[in-house]
Amino acid sequence: MPAAYRRVLLKLSGEIFSGAEGGFGIDAGVVTSLATQVAGVQALGVQIAVVVGGGNIFRGAQASAMGMERARADALGQIGSDSRVQSAIWMQEVAEPFIRGRAIRHLEKGRIVIFGGGTGNPYFSTDTAASVRALEIGAEAILKGTHVDGVYDADPKKDPGARRFTELDYIEVLNRGLKVMDSTAISLCMDNSLPIIVFDLTADGNLQRVVMGEDVGTRVGMRRASV
Numbered sequence: 001m002p003a004a005y006r007r008v009l010l011k012l013s014g015e016i017f018s019g020a021e022g023g024f025g026i027d028a029g030v031v032t033s034l035a036t037q038v039a040g041v042q043a044l045g046v047q048i049a050v051v052v053g054g055g056n057i058f059r060g061a062q063a064s065a066m067g068m069e070r071a072r073a074d075a076l077g078q079i080g081s082d083s084r085v086q087s088a089i090w091m092q093e094v095a096e097p098f099i100r101g102r103a104i105r106h107l108e109k110g111r112i113v114i115f116g117g118g119t120g121n122p123y124f125s126t127d128t129a130a131s132v133r134a135l136e137i138g139a140e141a142i143l144k145g146t147h148v149d150g151v152y153d154a155d156p157k158k159d160p161g162a163r164r165f166t167e168l169d170y171i172e173v174l175n176r177g178l179k180v181m182d183s184t185a186i187s188l189c190m191d192n193s194l195p196i197i198v199f200d201l202t203a204d205g206n207l208q209r210v211v212m213g214e215d216v217g218t219r220v221g222m223r224r225a226s227v
Contacts, residue, residue: 004213007047007107009134010038011127011144011181014053016201032079037207038112039081046211047107049137050114053126083112088120088129100136107137127181131188142194143210144181145201150218151178168220180220195221 012034019027041048084106087095095116096102106113118129134142153176154162170190173180180186180198189196199206199217209216 001212003044003046003211005046005140005211007049007137007139008041008141008143008211009049009051009130009137009139010207011130011142012050012052012201013146016145016147019202033204034201035079035081037201037204039079041207041211042081042110042112044208044211047110048112049103049107049133049139050112051126051130051133052114052116081112082110083114085114085116088115088117091117098133103133104137113137124184125182127185128188131181131185131194134194135188135192139194142181142189142196143207144196144198145207146198147200147202148198149200149203149216151180151198151220153178165218166215167223168218169223170220173220180218186220189220193222195219 016034017026017030019030038048038050084103085095086098086103088098090097098115098117098120103113103115115129115133118124118126119132130142130144133139148156150164150166151168151173152162152164156162156164168178168180170186172178173186174183180196181189186196188194197210197217197219199210201207206216
């Protein structure tokens, strides 16, 4: 069965690397698990780019203790996946500059591309950076990996009656003030009909299920016609 998407952008919250919602730091096991899931999707023939919120791929002594080469800590490289890091902020010693055509060529050659440095401008979140980069590379969807299994009308940890949405229109997200992505990112996706799928990335196999088109999490976009 072919994948539902040819090219996607995966948006990760920085806190997901801690292994606990609202946590801090980086859990080595979580990093390996995430890298394995991304590599598994790439092996299906899906072109995948990644934007990480709140930080970038870490380097140095902590990585060295995990068995990674200190000069170029790369969890994807450790498991045999070819990847490239492109940054909106010039730092040629550790990353390529973001160049749209080069990013697309990397994807077409089967490389995973990690976009760092946000948009390179103040006042714009990494949510907005994810939307911009997804549009620039022609991604067919933004996959927002979180600790929760979708978007709710209330905090499910505080309200046992909270209802999970399976599908939402962009305008509903904006009008309800739902915490999917910030309003600038949602508006960009709405103006360009780019769907957003919010799902629990900590559940093993969920990323693959999403790219295969299974109904996982909450889909934000133009409402699909009922059959």
